[in-house]
Amino acid sequence: MKRNRSRTQQIRRLLLIWTVLLTGCAQALEVEEARHLLLRTGFGATPEEVEALLPLDRQSAVDRLLSGMRSQPVQPPPAGMDEAWPDRRTLRKLTQEERKALRRKRREQGMALKEWWYREMLVTPSPLTERMTLFWHGHFTSSLRKVRQPALMYDQNLLFRRHALGNFAELLHAVARDPAMILYLDNQTNRAGHPNENFARELLELFTLGEGNYREQDVREAARAFTGWKADRRQRRFRFVRRQHDSGMKHFLGHSGRFDGDDIIDILLQQPQTARHLVSRLWRQFIVTPPDAATLAELADDFRKDWELKPLVRKILLSDAFWARDNRGSDIKPPVVLIVGTLRLLQLEPQKLRLLVRVGRQLGQDLFDPPNVKGWPRGTEWIDSNSLLARQTFMARLLRGNRRMGLAAGPALSRLAIRYDLQTLSRMLLAEPPVNGPSRTSGSETVAALLRDLSWQLM
Numbered sequence: 361m362k363r364n365r366s367r368t369q370q371i372r373r374l375l376l377i378w379t380v381l382l383t384g385c386a387q388a389l390e391v392e393e394a395r396h397l398l399l400r401t402g403f404g405a406t407p408e409e410v411e412a413l414l415p416l417d418r419q420s421a422v423d424r425l426l427s428g429m430r431s432q433p434v435q436p437p438p439a440g441m442d443e444a445w446p447d448r449r450t451l452r453k454l455t456q457e458e459r460k461a462l463r464r465k466r467r468e469q470g471m472a473l474k475e476w477w478y479r480e481m482l483v484t485p486s487p488l489t490e491r492m493t494l495f496w497h498g499h500f501t502s503s504l505r506k507v508r509q510p511a512l513m514y515d516q517n518l519l520f521r522r523h524a525l526g527n528f529a530e531l532l533h534a535v536a537r538d539p540a541m542i543l544y545l546d547n548q549t550n551r552a553g554h555p556n557e558n559f560a561r562e563l564l565e566l567f568t569l570g571e572g573n574y575r576e577q578d579v580r581e582a583a584r585a586f587t588g589w590k591a592d593r594r595q596r597r598f599r600f601v602r603r604q605h606d607s608g609m610k611h612f613l614g615h616s617g618r619f620d621g622d623d624i625i626d627i628l629l630q631q632p633q634t635a636r637h638l639v640s641r642l643w644r645q646f647i648v649t650p651p652d653a654a655t656l657a658e659l660a661d662d663f664r665k666d667w668e669l670k671p672l673v674r675k676i677l678l679s680d681a682f683w684a685r686d687n688r689g690s691d692i693k694p695p696v697v698l699i700v701g702t703l704r705l706l707q708l709e710p711q712k713l714r715l716l717v718r719v720g721r722q723l724g725q726d727l728f729d730p731p732n733v734k735g736w737p738r739g740t741e742w743i744d745s746n747s748l749l750a751r752q753t754f755m756a757r758l759l760r761g762n763r764r765m766g767l768a769a770g771p772a773l774s775r776l777a778i779r780y781d782l783q784t785l786s787r788m789l790l791a792e793p794p795v796n797g798p799s800r801t802s803g804s805e806t807v808a809a810l811l812r813d814l815s816w817q818l819m
Contacts, residue, residue: 386417391787394421396688399791399819400646401425401677402487404701407780407788422677426670430489431522438476440469441511445593469510474727475713477517478720481700482709492524493517494696495645497728498735500535500567502544504728512540513728515596528638529629529667532567536621537598539591545733547589551604555583560624562733568628570637574613581610586621629667635660642673647681648690648739655679689791689818692742695723697819698751702758702811705789706772715764722750743817751817759808773804782806790815 389397394413398405413421446454446462454462481490497520504513516538523531535541536559542548545559560582564574588605591598610619615627628634639659643651651659663672676682693701699716703709710716720726724747730736761768776785786794789810798809810816 386419388415388417389413389421391784392688393418393683395788396683396791397421397425397677398487399701400682402491402701403481403697403704404819405788406705406707407776407785410788418678418683422674425486425488425677426525426674428486428488429492429525429670430484430486431524433480433518433521434484435476435480437514438469438472438510440465440472441514443511445509445511445596447594466508466510470504470513470728471714471717473504473510473514474717476514477727478700478713478716479709481696482703487704489521489524491645491697493520495642496520496524496531498730499641500538500541501730501733501735502538502540503730507540507543509540509543509593511596512543512591512593516540517728523669525670525673527667528663528669529625532629533622533625535567536563536586536589536625539593539596539598542589542591542598543593547586548591550583550587550589551601552584552587552606555580555587555606557583559583559586563624563628566733568634568637569631570633570640573633573637578612581612581619582624584608584610585612585619585624589621629664632660632664635664639663639672642669643676644738646673646676647679647687649681649687651681655681689815691819692739693817693819694736694738694742695720695725695751696727698723698817699754702755702816705811706758706769708767708769708772710767712764715762719754723747723754748817752812755812755816759811769808770804773807776807777804782810785810791818 391410391414394410395405397413397418398409413424416424481487484490497517500520502513502516504510507513519531519534519538523534542559545562546556547559550556550559557579561579563582564579565571584606588601588603589598590601590604605620607618607620609616612619612624613627613631617623619627636656639656640650643656643659650656659672659675662675681687699720703716717727721729724742725736758767759769759773761770780788782798782800785807790813792815794810794813794815796809796813798806800806
């Protein structure tokens with residue numbers, strides 16, 4: 361009897377030790393966690409993509425996404441990206457009709473460029489690459505409407521993609537030499553004796569320090585440092601015109617010297633506020649609520665040591681704040697995320713991608729054409745009575761099949777209905793329980809109801 365009792369106690373002790381070991385080990389992701397990670401770092405997820413992450417713990421899942429980052433697009437360049445921009449002499453000789461034809465051609469190339477990016481987002485094996493490229497497009501804003509040369513905007517997109525989670529210092533120096541940026545912020549007219557302050561102001565206010573963290577004198581001195589920094593439209597490259605550069609003494613953020621643009625950027629990279637500003641922007645990309653002061657200071661101090669983006673984003677994605685229940689379903693999907701995410705879920709690729717461009721524009725996000733230097737809005741700013749109706753109209757048309765787009769959603773809806781029950785699909789697809797619960801527990805119409813629900817608009 362005593363022997364049996366002793367054996368029972370040993371078994372219980374072993375079970376307790378095993379339980380402690382299991383508790384101490386990293387736990388596999390829950391469905392809601394996998395869906396949350398894929399949505400905040402991409403465009404949402406198919407149930408199959410959610411299932412693929414379920415055996416992993418948080419760290420392994422995040423590392424898998426980061427290791428899959430790409431530096432080049434999947435798709436070949438859109439048409440016209442290899443055509444040279446006419447020189448001034450050629451432009452002056454054009455007749456009025458030839459000028460109109462050139463403008464039409466540039467508009468078509470611009471539309472092809474926007475279609476190209478939609479297709480890239482639809483087929484990419486690394487949605488995080490596209491989300492980060494989109495983030496930098498909103499941070500270092502340029503617009504096709506002003507630049508007017510689609511090839512330069514394409515080059516800028518490739519620049520953001522190469523540095524998407526690379527080194528911020530290298531990206532910042534490259535952006536200052538980017539022809540599209542130079543043209544968009546008028547540094548093309550910035551010359552000694554007649555400085556243009558547009559680029560210098562946005563460099564300080566939007567790209568590095570943030571509003572209120574510099575003086576007007578700093579803007580003026582920075583503008584002088586960037587005089588002579590030009591864009592060669594025809595060669596699609598940076599050009600330094602020495603005779604237009606102001607080589608005099610400058611006084612910037614407490615430093616004095618005969619600074620050029622690179623010197624100004626290096627001084628900005630020495631500022632703790634630059635790191636805090638970038639960390640805050642990247643944190644907001646993945647987490648709605650701002651970081652507390654201690655977390656912000658710790659992340660910014662580490663970031664400023666080497667300016668490497670991937671370790672910073674990894675820390676943000678592994679933070680308790682990212683995985684907190686309050687951070688799920690607390691943001692509004694940007695139009696592009698809604699459009700691309702729905703199409704990826706349903707495994708649909710439109711034959712006429714320009715219709716997606718028009719839908720995105722109608723919903724407030726026109727790729728390569730942000731509304732102003734501050735980029736696109738965020739969160740609840742995406743939604744008003746008109747845009748919400750437009751979103752719901754897009755979803756309704758897409759789900760019942762859109763002949764103009766060459767889309768039929770029915771087969772994908774049926775496939776999902778056959779493979780998953782309603783409760784499982786709700787957990788995999790929606791950041792919050794459906795506002796209007798479907799009346800049935802299965803069937804393609806029930807799946808469609810989940811995607812028409814307001815919760816599908818949340819992330």
